Amino acid sequence: MRVIIMGCGRRGSALAAMLDSEGHDVTVLDVDAAAFSFLPDSFGGTEIVGNGADEDSLRRAGIDQADAFVSTTRGDNRNVMAAQMAKHIFKVSRVITLIHDPIREEMYRSLGLRTVSPTKIVAHSLKEALLAEESAPEPSLGGSDALQGGNEG
Amino acid sequence: MYIIVVGGGKIGYFLARQLLEDQHEVLIVEQNAEKAAQIAEELGEIVMIGDGCEAATMERAGMGRTDMAIALTGDDEDNLVVCQVAKHKFNVPHTIARINNPKNERIFKMLGIDATISSTGVILGLIEQELPSHPMIPLMTLKGGGLEIVEVKIPPDAQVVGKPVKSILLPQKALITLIIGSDGQAMLPSGDTLIQAGDEVVAVTMLDSEDALRAALTGAPAPQRY
Numbered sequence: 001m002r003v004i005i006m007g008c009g010r011r012g013s014a015l016a017a018m019l020d021s022e023g024h025d026v027t028v029l030d031v032d033a034a035a036f037s038f039l040p041d042s043f044g045g046t047e048i049v050g051n052g053a054d055e056d057s058l059r060r061a062g063i064d065q066a067d068a069f070v071s072t073t074r075g076d077n078r079n080v081m082a083a084q085m086a087k088h089i090f091k092v093s094r095v096i097t098l099i100h101d102p103i104r105e106e107m108y109r110s111l112g113l114r115t116v117s118p119t120k121i122v123a124h125s126l127k128e129a130l131l132a133e134e135s136a137p138e139p140s141l142g143g144s145d146a147l148q149g150g151n152e153g
Numbered sequence: 154m155y156i157i158v159v160g161g162g163k164i165g166y167f168l169a170r171q172l173l174e175d176q177h178e179v180l181i182v183e184q185n186a187e188k189a190a191q192i193a194e195e196l197g198e199i200v201m202i203g204d205g206c207e208a209a210t211m212e213r214a215g216m217g218r219t220d221m222a223i224a225l226t227g228d229d230e231d232n233l234v235v236c237q238v239a240k241h242k243f244n245v246p247h248t249i250a251r252i253n254n255p256k257n258e259r260i261f262k263m264l265g266i267d268a269t270i271s272s273t274g275v276i277l278g279l280i281e282q283e284l285p286s287h288p289m290i291p292l293m294t295l296k297g298g299g300l301e302i303v304e305v306k307i308p309p310d311a312q313v314v315g316k317p318v319k320s321i322l323l324p325q326k327a328l329i330t331l332i333i334g335s336d337g338q339a340m341l342p343s344g345d346t347l348i349q350a351g352d353e354v355v356a357v358t359m360l361d362s363e364d365a366l367r368a369a370l371t372g373a374p375a376p377q378r379y
Contacts, residue, residue, distance in 0.1 A: 053230050055256050077206055077230040080237075081260070088263050103208040104234070107242050 004029060004066045006052030006082050007073035011098070011118075013038035015072065020045045029061045052082040058090065068094035076101050080108055087113070154178070157219045159205030159235045160226035161188050164251065164272070168223070169196060180214055206234045208242055216243040223249045229257045236266045258294075289367045292355070299360045302330075305370045309350040312372040319344030323369055324362035331355035 001024045005016050008030035017040050020026045026045035029052050030036065036047045050057030052071060063069065069086035071079035076099045083097035096114045099105035105117040154177045158165050161183030172179045173196060182205035183189040189200045203210035205224070216222065222239035224232035229252055236248035248267050252258055255274040262269065278290050292302045307314060313321050318329055333339045335351035348354070358366045 054254065055260075075230070077228070077234040081230040081233050084233075084264060085260050089260060101207065103242075104206075104238065107208075107238060111237075111241060 001025070001067045002062070002065055003027070003068045003070065004052075004058070004061050004063060004086075006030075006069070006071040006079070008035040008038055008047070009072065009074065010038060012070075012072035015070065016045060017043055027061050027066075029057060051078075053078050053085065055085065055089065058082070058085060063090045063092065066090075066092050068092065068096070070095075071097040073098075074100070076104055080104070080113065083113055154220045155215070155218060156180075156221045156223065157182065157211075157214055157216060157239075159222070159224045159232075160251075161185070161192050161200065162225065162227065165225045166192055166196075168225070169199065173199070182210060182214055206231055206238070208238055211238060211243060216245060219243070219245055221245065221247045221249065225251045227253060229253050233257075233261060233264065233266070236261075237264065240265065288371055289363070291363075294360075295357075300357055301360055301363070302355060302357055303363060303366070305354045305356065305367060307348055307350055307352045307354060308371055310372065311348075311350070311370065313348045313370055314350045316348055317344060318342050318346045318348065321348070321369060323356075324358070324365035326362050327356055327358035327366045327369075329354055329356045 003019055003024055004027045005012050006029045008016065008028045012028060012030070013035070016026050016028045020043050027048060028036065028039070028045060029048050029050050031049065031051050033049045039047070048057070048061050050060060052058065052073070063086060069083065069092045071082045073079055079097045079099060083095050086092040087095045096116060097108070099108060099115050099117055100119050102117055102119055105115045105120070109115045156172055156177050157180050158169055159182045161181045165181055165183070169179045169181050169192070179199050181192060181200045182203055183192065183200055184202070184204055186202050189202045193200045201214055203213070205211065216239055222236060222245045224235035226232055232250040232252070236250045239245040240248050250261055250266050250269050252261060252269050252271040253273055255271045258269055258271055258274070278292065281290050288306065290304045292304055294301045323329070329342055331339055332342045332346060332348070333353040333355070334349060340346070354370060356366060
């Protein structure tokens with residue numbers, strides 16, 4: 001699968017590395033060349049400096065031939081604009097975008113974008129962890145378990 | 154009318170001032186507290202500090218009862234989202250966005266933003282108009298229907314020089330509506346009006362016939378627009 005990933009921060013680079021190691025053809029796009037240092041040395045994909053919410057940059061990244069586009073930057077607005085360009089202008093068949101604000105996430109999902117909300121997922125995981133801890137028997141809350149929990153957070 | 158303006162820069166400020174003069178109810182949403190204070194000092198308490206892209210901010214601003222939302226920030230992605238949230242979450246009947254990168258006009262139109270103003274495009278067009286030789290200038294994009302008004306300056310070596318309007322092979326969806334002679338006189342052409350070198354021909358055309366129209370009038374291959 002030919003995938004373009006917009007944003008090479010922690011999340012974008014982790015996704016890029018995963019897909020690359022599984023044999024997909026990955027191109028990462030970031031406005032800051034320094035961001036590519038998040039990628040592992042073994043990364044065999046393409047790195048392109050450019051703004052994903054810009055038609056020309058998307059073309060340079062090969063969007064005309066892409067099977068999938070994922071926007072992963074911190075900026076919700078940049079993410080949805082780029083995703084909508086990929087979907088509506090370049091007709092990429094699989095488009096997924098991160099949206100941190102749950103309200104905007106819901107709205108864009110209802111407009112037909114495939115969205116992922118880190119806020120919701122994290123809140124959900126935190127709640128699960130909290131409730132699991134609450135229902136666990138008393139002794140497991142003390143000592144090394146509690147320390148471990150602190151390190152993970 | 155109640156109008157919400159997102160972005161309190163120069164354009165936002167002057168627009169709000171004009172709208173207030175015209176007796177509209179106006180609210181500017183501006184993120185920068187300093188800018189907001191400055192506007193409030195000059196125009197009164199019509200400013201709200203906040204991120205105009207946040208639905209919560211929009212709610213507080215009364216987006217649900219506004220007649221029009223105008224997004225004027227310097228970032229196209231923010232302007233797009235303001236208009237989309239206004240439209241789809243708050244059912245605002247009319248949304249207007251400023252576009253900084255002229256290329257983005259297409260995606261804004263595709264996504265249903267009611268009107269777009271490309272500040273860069275407008276300024277470029279006005280400057281181009283003052284240049285001695287300009288092949289074709291988009292003057293205005295008409296709402297709906299994909300039509301635009303363009304101006305074409307007839308070069309001395311064009312095939313059409315000395316020929317009547319009716320003999321020009323125009324693309325199907327284009328119409329010559331006005332001819333401004335090199336003496337500055339404007340006239341409504343008939344089929345028999347002769348085209349002269351240096352004439353500025355104003356035409357209405359479908360966006361996708363633009364290049365064909367240019368070729369027909371200037372006799373030269375169409376260069377890239379931006």
